[in-house]
Amino acid sequence: MSHHIVAVKDLEYTYPDGTPAIQGVSFRITHGESVAIVGANGAGKSTLLMHLNGYLTPREGSVQVGDFPLTKATVSDVRRSVGMVFQDPDDQLFMPTVFDDVAFGPLNLGLPAEDVKVRVSDALSRMDVLHLKDRPPYKLSGGEKRAVAIAAVLSMSPDVLVMDEPTTGLDPRARRQLIAQLDSFQHTKIIATHDLDLVLDLCQRTIVIHAGKVMADGPTLEIFNDGKLLERCHLEKPLRLQGCPVCGRD
Amino acid sequence: MHMADALLTPAVGGTMWAATAGTIAYCSRKVKLEMDDSKVPLMGVLAAFIFAAQMINFTIPGTGSSGHLGGGMILAILLGPYAAFLAMASVLTVQALFFADGGLLALGCNIFNLGIFPCFIAYPLIYRPLVGESPSQRRIFLAAIVSAVFGLQLGAFGVVLETVLSGVSSLPFNTFVSLMQPIHLAIGIVEGLVTAAVVLFVWKARPEILKYADSARSLCGLSLKKVLVGLAIVTVVTGGSLSWFASANPDGLEWAILGVTGSEEVEEGESGLHAALAWLQECFAFLPDYGFAQPETSSEKVAEEAAEAWPAVDAGTSVSGLIGGIMTLALAALIGLLLKRRQRPQVG
Amino acid sequence: MSRIETAFFEIGSLDTLAGGDTFVHRLDPRAKVVTTLIFICCVVSFQKYQLSALLPFFIFPAVLLTTAQLPVGFLLKKLLFVAPFAFFIGVFNPFFDQTILFHVGPVGISGGWVSFASIMLRFCLTISMALILIATTSFNGVCMALEKIGAPRVFTVQLLLLHRYLFVLVGEASRLVKARALRSFNGRGTGMTVFGHIVGQLLLRTLDRAQRIHLAMQCRGFTGEIHQMRLFRFGWHEFFFTLAWSAVFLILRFYNLSQLLGGFLLEFAQ
CATH class of the missing domain: 1.10.1760.20 (Arp2/3 complex 21 kDa subunit ARPC3)
Structure with missing residues (x-):
């Protein structure tokens, strides 16, 4: 399945007020890769993600998802193959019950009721939250909300998963569990995050963005060991790669 | 409000x-x-x-x-x-x-x-x-x-x-x-x-x-x-x-039901029309001095209304209404309690 | 502020109650909505001086409360909470309507007091049924019922979204209020200007959120229609429930059960 490619070429974006947000970003992600997009606040990560799900269509440069170059005409095809997990699960869980929410996408695809049910319970069991099926979203904990939000995207069987800060607001255990679950997925994954420890666990490849430009693109370990680069981009080595504060050993 | x-x-x-x-x-x-x-x-x-x-x-x-x-x-x-x-x-x-x-x-x-x-x-x-x-x-x-x-x-x-x-x-x-x-x-x-x-x-x-x-x-x-x-x-x-509907007979619902079943009290219709006209009159008149129950001017009207509403305002029926009311309330509570008791075994 | 905040906790608890699993909870929402409306219409269609005939109507809330295993105290408290308006308007009746209707011993009871009592009875009956409806049906259920009965989809979808984001936004607002309270001293900081800024901020954030929600919907194939799977069925249970209770209401409406029972008892006693 070589068609699950995400290719961004010379992408530029300027806010309506004239501030440049993305200035000539290019990368190519192939099937099954797990890629982190890291960068400081305001580096342009979110704007970049908005281009990957077709919320913004490129004015300069191009974005290609699978076989489709992203244009107004192909937006719905692109959205079908890219599953987007939002930073705040409250924005994403808008239906009255967990079941309704996870069924929202498949029903919009026009699937028959039986198929929808199967997809919903599959997606929920994959995230270990099948028991929450009938609960209203506002009665879920942060970790549960996150799991349901991901299930809601999985139920559409996307080829590519795009996630914005998947671990914010999670307690250590929920975070650990989420990392294990994400690791088990075969999807192409693109994760925008500040949580560099998560990146160490999940992503072989990292793209560093700073001030709307790609500063580095390569194997995660290599990038995280380049202290100068990280500092320049307002980032910091993940804790696990830093020296021990007690014994001082690397 | x-x-x-x-x-x-x-x-x-x-x-x-x-x-x-x-x-x-x-x-x-x-x-x-x-x-x-x-x-x-x-x-x-x-x-x-x-x-x-x-x-x-x-x-x-x-x-x-x-x-x-x-x-x-x-x-x-x-x-x-x-x-x-x-x-x-x-x-x-x-x-x-x-x-x-x-x-x-x-x-x-x-x-x-x-x-x-x-x-x-x-x-x-x-x-x-x-x-x-x-x-x-x-x-x-x-x-x-x-x-x-x-x-x-x-x-x-x-x-x-x-x-x-x-x-x-x-x-x-x-x-x-x-x-x-x-x-x-x-x-x-x-x-x-x-x-x-x-x-x-x-x-x-x-x-x-x-x-x-x-x-x-x-x-x-x-x-x-x-x-x-x-x-x-x-x-x-x-x-x-x-x-x-409502004013033809002060109880709109009653009127409607009677109208549907077509039973009893045909003469009701006449007084109904009369009441409707009276209502219209009231409607047009209510802006200048529409007082429902200003005690001095319209006490007769209130008494009339009261008589209508409370079928016979004598002590006997009032007392029976009172006793009966308390009884039915008690009955409602009793039924509730019984139902509750019946449910306990299911719950426990 | 505390009033509204507690009220929101109560929304949560009403929703929890609606998650119960009893015969009443399992009924199709349409049956409950229709029966409740018939009940309310019957209750308010009585003459303003009617008291005794209203009392038997308590049978319906009493039966529902127990069969649905709802906590009586909680609902009574909610009832008290909203009583002021009906009370405020009704309490004028004794002043304006002083015709003596009947005597209890030496004390003459005026029409105003009777109609005031009648207003409060109506209030208890209608409001408790509205609360019981939501506590056995859930908001979602009521919305579905409304839609099936013919309410426009745009409207019901919007009701659902309102209910969903109520909690999120109230949480945000209460954080803003706390933040303001912590830095306001001697009444400074709680005036109009600051208020305008806080509410304006909240509004802008809300608008941004609406945009993100719309995006989240689009990402999952939303094109203006929200589809939901309906799992309700209007079967024999519902049919009998609606029919039987409506019959009871109509009988109670036209035959004053209290009067009949009381008369019978008095006769028996003689």
Whole structure:
């Protein structure tokens, strides 16, 4: 399945007020890769993600998802193959019950009721939250909300998963569990995050963005060991790669 | 102020329900025709915002009391009349169901009083013309206050009319009006100030948001007349027919049932017509001196009404009614208890 | 502020109650909505001086409360909470309507007191039924019922979204209020200007959120229609429930059960 490619070429974006947000970003992600997009606040990560799900269509440069170059005409095809997990699960869980929410996408695809049910319970069991099926979203904990939000995207069987800060607001255990679950997925994954420890666990490849430009693109370990680069981009080595504060050993 | 079920007769409540339901249907069609699917979440979330904003209060200078944001005007300014009406209707529905504000029959009245007046009268006829083509800080401020006051005055007057027409409360029209309007003048001014403060904040921070509502304006200006005319027709027709039912025999429901079954008391029809005419007469007369039960002038009428309502006002039946009432209450409680006991084994 | 905040906790608890699993909870929402409306219409259609005939109507809330295993105290408290308006208007009746209707011993009872009591009875009956409806049906259920009965989809979808984001936005607002309270001293900081800024902020955030929600919907194939799977069925249970109770209401409406029972008892005693 070589068609699950995400290719961004010379992408530029300027806010309506004239501030440049993305200035000539290019990368190519192939099937099954797990890629982190890291960068400081305001580096342009979110704007970049908005281009990957077709919320913004490129004015300069191009974005290609699978076989489709992203244009107004192909937006719905692109959205079908890219599953987007939002930073705040409250924005994403808008239906009255967990079941309704996870069924929202498949029903919009026009699937028959039986198929929808199967997809919903599959997606929920994959995230270990099948028991929450009938609960209203506002009665879920942060970790549960996150799991349901991901299930809601999985139920559409996307080829590519795009996630914005998947671990914010999670307690250590929920975070650990989420990392294990994400690791088990075969999807192409693109994760925008500040949580560099998560990146160490999940992503072989990292793209560093700073001030709307790609500063580095390569194997995660290599990038995280380049202290100068990280500092320049307002980032910091993940804790696990830093020296021990007690014994001082690397 | 919310209208309550307990003060309504089915005729008045039903009329207002019909008028409100018609408007909801009309606005839903309008919103759907606009084909802007981003309005769907926007309306729902802004309605929730109205609740949330009501949690934030402020001190009114010099009084020590506090005020907060009302709903209708700010929604109309942000969403335009149709979407705003739907959002306001949903706010009131949630209030009726969860906070038991008013009740289900009164919901029609409440949506009418607090939704239609601000969205279809105060907004298009006062706010828009006052703000004009080139809004300025002073214009927005003035328009927000005047329209909020006016909308609320109409709403309060609606409550008075609905209550007096229902006649469950004995408050004379004049007294009730002179009670409600001044209170709501004060509330309206506060609400207007608050609306102005919030609208000005948005206007300075993100003027494009207010333009968004403006763009829907041509649409609203075009068919506003139709809305009002349609509304008037619906109200008159349903109000007329329902109140004829209601007044033909003071118990509308009884009349309807009798009419359907066609049984007994044909002579009722004659007195029914008479009653209807009397009702009409009362309707036209009530503005100058409509006192339901001013003790001196109309005590006979009250006695008459009382005699009608309480089939025979002698001690015997009253006592039997009292005893029987207590008995049935006890019976209801007993049935409840029995059911509960029967359920325990299932639960445990 | 505390009033509204507690009210929101109560929304949560009403929703929890609606999650119960009893015969009443399992009924199709339409049956409950229709029956409740018929009940309310019957109750308010009585004459303003009617008292005794209203009392038997308590049978319906009593039966529902017990079969649905709802906590009586909680609902009574909610009832008290919203009583002021009906009370405020009704309490004028004794002043304006002083015709003596009947005597209990030496004390004459005026029409005003009777109609005031009648208003309060109506209030208890209608409001408790509205609360019981939501506590056995859930908001979602009521919305579905409304839609099936013919309410426009745009409207019901919007009701659902309102209910969903109520909690999120109230949480945000209460954080703002706390933040303001912590830095306001001697009444400074709680005036109009600050208020305008806070509410304005909240409004802008809300608008941004609406945009994100719309995006989230679009990402999952939303094109203006929200589809939901309906799992309700209007079967024999519902049919009988609606029919039987409506019959009871109509009988109670036209035959004053209290009067009949009392008369019978008095006769028996003689």
